[in-house]
Amino acid sequence: MNSRIFTRNSSPLIILSLVLLIPVLITITSAEVTELNVTPEVVLPGETLLVSGKASPGEEVWLNSSFEIALPVSEGAYRGEFNGIEIPAGEKKFSVTAERIKTIRLSIYPIFWRTIEYPLEGPKNATNGTATISISFPATWGGITIDIYGKKTVGVYGDAADNAKSVNLTTDMSIKVTADSTGDFELPINTEGIPSGEFLITAGEKEKRVYIVAPEPEPSVFDTGSPEKPYPSISGIHSGTITPNHTITVSKLSTYPCSGTGGHIEYIKLGNTTGWNVTAMWDGYAGDWHTITFGEPFTLYAGSTYNYTIITGSYPQIHHTDALLTANGWINCTSFVDANGKRYCNWIPAITLHSRR
Known part of the structure; x- marks a missing residue:
């Protein structure tokens, strides 16, 4: 069967839409796996695991990985966002099951330079509070084969x-590999975008557990802390002031994201009335993606007031107040203009200034 290559000016979205309307019919059978290894078994987010093992020579083996997470509910809705998920090329099946819900829908970006939502016709209704969405690739329609692979942002x-x-969310990814002539198989798995916690990997009747642990926190010099009620949240432009109560040296800025989202700061400018200022920009969803590193460390002096402009993305945690007293001084909101153009005067982003590079 022929596979065709799309150009940017072709109509892949039409074909993809038709492909996604075809029900998932892949049956995953258990291979005779005699050995399964995962190295390392404890990793930091974004590090790569190597899954390897033994089966019969030339046998097709389905490697299954899964994790669970609880998503908070705000105003009757839930949302999870997993950034930088590495989807390998080749045969695979992806499924998401949510419990304690009415409806569910997925979004995947980028696919042909834009976001695709699935089901295409709208959210899927739950049965007895539970619903599952499954998608498999590659898929063929009308002689055209489409695969989805590479780094993606997946929303639920x-x-x-x-x-x-809260909503219980279970995600599963099954990937097919083929054992070589000696029965060996292996697959690297990048853990970027996977939340901290237990990560289960199975093949045939074998299983291994991997633990994704958050890195040790860096020393903070100005920390707003995480608010008790971080929602509502939306991206936008924050303006305000920071007045430290002791002199601090700053090299990094990190954001508290809402649970299950990619809340982050895309740009920050700090300055004062003398004309001094410093800026930094986000590097994207890679590595420690909720942290921005300044070009050079700088000093904020006790009792001095500094103006900030912060542009946020996705869903950062928010302190819903116009002034917040921290252990390190005051942070105040002058204005916040959200992504829809609405203006507020009581939204302060939950952030931490760090001293260590």
């Missing part, structure tokens, strides 16, 4: 069940 969202405080 919908309406929660009545009175639900």
Whole structure:
């Protein structure tokens, strides 16, 4: 069967839409796996695991990975966002199951330079509070084969069940590999975008557990802390002031993201009335993606007031107040203009200034 290569001016979205309407019919059978290894078994987010093992020579082996996460409910809705998820080329099946919900929908970006939402016709309704969405690739329609691979941002969202405080989310990815002539198989798995916690990997009747642990926190010199109620949240432009109560040296700025999202700061400018200022920009969803590093360390002096302009992306945690007293001094909101153009005067982003590079 022929596979065709699309150009930017062709109509791949039409074909993809038709492909996604075809039900997932892949049956995953258990291979006779005699050995399964995962190295290392404890990793930091974004590090790569090597999954290897033994099966019969030339046998097709499905490697299955899964993790679970609880998503908070805000105003009757839930949302999770997993950034930089590495999707390998080749045969695979991706599924998401949510519990304590009314509806569910997925978004994947980028696909042909834009975001695709699935199901295409709208959110899927839950049965008895539970729903599962499954997608498999490559898929063929009309002689055209489409595969999705590379780094993607995957979103899961919908309406929660009545009175639900959180939603249980289970994600599963199954990837097919083929054992070589000696029965050996291996697959590297990048853990970027996967939340901290337990990560289960299975093949045949074998299973291994991997633990993704958050890195040790860096020393903070000005920390707003995480608010008790971080929602509502939206991206936008924050303006305000910071007045430290002791002299601090700053080299990094990190953001508290809302649970299950990619909340981050894309740009910051700090300055004062003398004309001094410093700026820094986000490097994207790679590595420690919720942290911005300044070009050179700088000093903020006790009792001096500094103006800030902060541009946020996705869903950062928000302190809903116009002034916040921290252990390190004051941070105040002058204005916040959200992505829809609405203006507020009581939104302060939850941030930490760090001293160590």
